[in-house]
Amino acid sequence: MNGEPIKLFVAKKIVTMDPATPTATAIAVQGDRIVGIGDSEDPELRKAAQIDDRFSQHILLPGFVEAHAHVMSGGLWEFPYVGFYERVDPTGRIWKGCGDIESVVERLVEYEEQMGDPTQTLIAWGLDPIFLEGDRLSASHLDQVSRTRPIFVFHASGHLATVNSEMMLKSGIDRHSPTPGVVRDGDGEPNGELQEPAAMSLALEGLSSIGKAIMSTEAKWNFGYEARNCGVTTVADLGTTRLALEGQLEAWREVTDEKNYPVRVVVAFGHYDSGASPTDIDALAGLAVRLRNEEETAKLRFGIVKLILDGSIQGFTARLSPPHYFDPPAGHQGNGLWLIPPEQMPKIVASYHKAGLTVHCHCNGDEASEVFIEAVEKALAEHPRDDHRHTVQHSQLTTAKQYKKMASLGMNANIFSNHIFYWGDQHAEITVGPHRAASMDACATAERENVKFSIHSDAPITPMSQLHTIWCAVNRQTASGKILGPGERIGIHKALEASTIDAAHQLRLDDEIGSLQVGKLADFTVLEADPYEVKPDKLKEIPVWGTVVGGVVHQAASD
Amino acid sequence: MSLSQAAIEVTVVGGYLGAGKTTLMNHILTESKDPVAVLINDFGDINIDSELIQSVDGNSIALTNGCICCSLVDGYVSALEELRCREPRPKRIIVEASGVADPASVAAYGHAPGFYLNAVVVMVDGANVMEQLNDSLVAQTVAVQIATADLIALNKKDLLSDFTTVRNELKKLNAEALITDCTNSEIDLDLLFGSEVVTKAAVSVEMNQFDSRSHTSSDPISRQALTEWIERLPDEVQRAKGVLRLDEEPEIPMVFQLVGRRWNLRALAERKNPPLGNQIVVVGPKGLVPEDWDVGLR
Numbered sequence: 001m002n003g004e005p006i007k008l009f010v011a012k013k014i015v016t017m018d019p020a021t022p023t024a025t026a027i028a029v030q031g032d033r034i035v036g037i038g039d040s041e042d043p044e045l046r047k048a049a050q051i052d053d054r055f056s057q058h059i060l061l062p063g064f065v066e067a068h069a070h071v072m073s074g075g076l077w078e079f080p081y082v083g084f085y086e087r088v089d090p091t092g093r094i095w096k097g098c099g100d101i102e103s104v105v106e107r108l109v110e111y112e113e114q115m116g117d118p119t120q121t122l123i124a125w126g127l128d129p130i131f132l133e134g135d136r137l138s139a140s141h142l143d144q145v146s147r148t149r150p151i152f153v154f155h156a157s158g159h160l161a162t163v164n165s166e167m168m169l170k171s172g173i174d175r176h177s178p179t180p181g182v183v184r185d186g187d188g189e190p191n192g193e194l195q196e197p198a199a200m201s202l203a204l205e206g207l208s209s210i211g212k213a214i215m216s217t218e219a220k221w222n223f224g225y226e227a228r229n230c231g232v233t234t235v236a237d238l239g240t241t242r243l244a245l246e247g248q249l250e251a252w253r254e255v256t257d258e259k260n261y262p263v264r265v266v267v268a269f270g271h272y273d274s275g276a277s278p279t280d281i282d283a284l285a286g287l288a289v290r291l292r293n294e295e296e297t298a299k300l301r302f303g304i305v306k307l308i309l310d311g312s313i314q315g316f317t318a319r320l321s322p323p324h325y326f327d328p329p330a331g332h333q334g335n336g337l338w339l340i341p342p343e344q345m346p347k348i349v350a351s352y353h354k355a356g357l358t359v360h361c362h363c364n365g366d367e368a369s370e371v372f373i374e375a376v377e378k379a380l381a382e383h384p385r386d387d388h389r390h391t392v393q394h395s396q397l398t399t400a401k402q403y404k405k406m407a408s409l410g411m412n413a414n415i416f417s418n419h420i421f422y423w424g425d426q427h428a429e430i431t432v433g434p435h436r437a438a439s440m441d442a443c444a445t446a447e448r449e450n451v452k453f454s455i456h457s458d459a460p461i462t463p464m465s466q467l468h469t470i471w472c473a474v475n476r477q478t479a480s481g482k483i484l485g486p487g488e489r490i491g492i493h494k495a496l497e498a499s500t501i502d503a504a505h506q507l508r509l510d511d512e513i514g515s516l517q518v519g520k521l522a523d524f525t526v527l528e529a530d531p532y533e534v535k536p537d538k539l540k541e542i543p544v545w546g547t548v549v550g551g552v553v554h555q556a557a558s559d
Numbered sequence: 560m561s562l563s564q565a566a567i568e569v570t571v572v573g574g575y576l577g578a579g580k581t582t583l584m585n586h587i588l589t590e591s592k593d594p595v596a597v598l599i600n601d602f603g604d605i606n607i608d609s610e611l612i613q614s615v616d617g618n619s620i621a622l623t624n625g626c627i628c629c630s631l632v633d634g635y636v637s638a639l640e641e642l643r644c645r646e647p648r649p650k651r652i653i654v655e656a657s658g659v660a661d662p663a664s665v666a667a668y669g670h671a672p673g674f675y676l677n678a679v680v681v682m683v684d685g686a687n688v689m690e691q692l693n694d695s696l697v698a699q700t701v702a703v704q705i706a707t708a709d710l711i712a713l714n715k716k717d718l719l720s721d722f723t724t725v726r727n728e729l730k731k732l733n734a735e736a737l738i739t740d741c742t743n744s745e746i747d748l749d750l751l752f753g754s755e756v757v758t759k760a761a762v763s764v765e766m767n768q769f770d771s772r773s774h775t776s777s778d779p780i781s782r783q784a785l786t787e788w789i790e791r792l793p794d795e796v797q798r799a800k801g802v803l804r805l806d807e808e809p810e811i812p813m814v815f816q817l818v819g820r821r822w823n824l825r826a827l828a829e830r831k832n833p834p835l836g837n838q839i840v841v842v843g844p845k846g847l848v849p850e851d852w853d854v855g856l857r
Contacts, residue, residue, distance in 0.1 A: 176828075177826070177828060178670040178676075179667055180663070180667045197636075198635070201635075333699055338659040338697075340659065341575070343697075344658075
């Protein structure tokens with residue numbers, strides 16, 4: 001670092017998240033580190049520095065940290081998007097939402113016309129029938145797109161796909177197919193909808209193309225571009241990458257070593273996707289520790305272990321305490337599903353805890369939060385350890401009492417604030433009812449109970465856009481415009497802390513990122529308006545100019 | 560018996576944590592008369608005698624008795640596909656569902672082209688099941704598993720103080736499944752897999768505790784005749800399986816499975832080299848299967 005030139009970025013305003021120097025107008029960077037911060041006219045700062053004033057009309061913040069997303073989000077952009085909500089792709093192109101089946105078909109026809117090889121399979125993603133009125137998408141709609149090439153439309157839930165007649169023919173799906181989940185019309189003919197993995201896997205070509213795309217090098221690049229486009233400088237791939245698969249660690253290394261790669265990535269270690277035996281948890285923990293100790297680089301980080309304990313609320317598979325679901329579909333069993341036997345949790349958590357790792361556990365329902373919190377409590381009783389930062393992920397229904405307990409145990413939360421906008425109306429009307437929905441994703445309660453928390457998108461489940469997530473936490477406005485539980489709204493400063501220093505904290509990176517202080521990494525989010533000055537309901541409309549990561553400037557792509 | 564030369568038989572083993580699934584896998588590996596492939600979640604659990612291990616290759620272990628043990632680390636589709644392409648191809652696969660899985664979601668993979676489903680067996684921890692069914696955290700998971708079963712194996716019988724209460728509770732959750740009891744997961748494999756042999760003539764085949772009788776015929780059967788035959792089937796017939804043709808669509812081979820009073824009839828997804836005519840085997844306690852069991856099918 002010494003000897004490298006010092007660059008002084010001058011900005012309209014710099015928000016530091018450092019209470020000692022909350023704002024500034026200039027920040028000096030040498031190599032990838034911050035070496036000075038203060039007033040742009042300060043002669044000490046200007047001395048011997050190259051002045052870079054390209055941000056003189058911009059607002060700089062500590063780089064946003066998205067602590068829960070999946071590299072799959074980048075991989076899916078290999079295929080056209082047909083979801084209900086608008087999305088921006090890694091190149092900055094805006095994909096308008098498809099509000100009905102006609103526009104889904106229209107988009108696919110348009111895409112199909114540009115495809116060369118007439119036998120090549122057309123894959124699309126993002127369809128969510130919950131938002132589309134009228135008929136469900138079926139093979140007959142997709143046959144309007146093509147009768148010669150197989151078509152596979154992967155739904156947003158990840159549990160369903162719809163295929164055309166050619167794909168059914170190629171995959172041997174017909175009226176006699178015995179596999180449950182092959183949906184039939186009134187005459188007993190399959191209508192193209194395939195429910196759940198076993199049925200989807202009949203159209204193996206479609207499903208495996210998606211699997212391949214998710215693991216590809218392009219997926220990793222696109223994930224980085226998506227992050228950059230929304231001002232994120234550190235993103236967690238929370239348990240998508242199978243690190244034990246040959247080549248995956250090397251592929252991440254290769255991509256993140258590139259100077260142009262615009263984001264730091266924390267690749268979490270997935271408990272069940274490790275290639276080693278899940279009963280020998282101590283061996284798994286050893287593998288995760290080795291990654292953290294030996295394989296980290298400037299833009300590739302480890303040390304987080306991801307567990308998945310329950311399902312999703314909108315899929316009625318999250319584990320809720322009584323009275324469970326509000327208006328579940330006919331035949332529903334009452335409560336959701338465990339993905340790990342609750343009795344096993346203490347042993348699993350204790351193994352990773354003892355090894356010095358930080359456990360991030362997916363808990364959508366409050367019953368899942370409870371099981372995880374109890375497991376952490378037991379692990380701490382047996383192996384006292386300061387500053388573990390074990391984190392409840394999603395934490396959508398975590399109660400005040402649970403947050404109080406989490407605070408006493410030193411736990412963190414990462415709250416799925418985007419749900420309020422994307423599914424808030426469905427939560428109030430169908431899944432958990434208006435009363436429970438009002439206290440979902442309870443950022444203000446977490447704040448009151450002194451739990452450090454972050455807020456996230458879970459991309460690709462919802463689009464990555466930290467300003468949108470901040471807007472959700474601050475406004476709690478649903479897609480239909482209702483305010484869901486105004487008492488759980490938080491202020492803009494808290495939302496920004498949750499998106500910077502507190503998110504860095506739960507990834508154990510707050511000594512390097514999350515605030516702008518001398519000695520820390522030069523990671524900035526560059527905005528075109530001041531989030532403290534715009535009206536709260538306009539937060540998501542602030543244009544993102546781009547980012548600076550380790551002193552390297554990355555401009556967001558625009559349409 | 561092999562219902563189809565072209566397709567592999569799939570049996571799913573479910574049950575909550577600690578019920579004895581892995582012990583059953585071990586039992587099958589050592590007791591099966593034919594080479595089988597078992598798919599398990601985790602090699603760490605399975606305790607294979609080192610003298611039995613012929614070779615270890617990535618995600619699979621080959622045993623000297625011809626059996627194969629494969630890990631499910633890459634998922635069901637990839638594990639099943641690997642076995643389908645293997646030479647020699649196993650005739651029978653036993654798949655372990657995870658302790659919290661609904662075995663039905665795993666059984667669904669057993670209907671893909673190249674496979675057919677034998678049965679879902681659910682292991683029940685006799686010593687703890689009543690407690691589990693009263694524990695709000697796990698009651699639903701355990702109850703759904705039991706309700707999904709074709710064959711319920713009430714395990715750890717030796718640790719069970721009130722057998723009748725537990726059995727009645729299981730009956731309440733699943734009235735039709737066959738309930739068998741065992742210790743150390745030692746289920747009679749004849750009951751689990753049905754008889755191994757179909758002979759040309761309807762003769763009795765010697766088994767350990769069971770008799771097996773078989774029926775072969777060539778003319779398609781009407782759905783009504785089949786249903787009536789099943790309804791009149793004596794209670795002693797605990798297990799029946801076969802492949803047959805219905806007169807409504809004689810070109811489609813149908814797989815028939817009956818365990819206890821649960822039965823189903825599904826098209827065979829594999830269309831290459833389909834079995835011809837009707838072949839049905841029944842299994843019941845020694846000396847108790849009546850001679851005229853197949854009258855309704857003749």
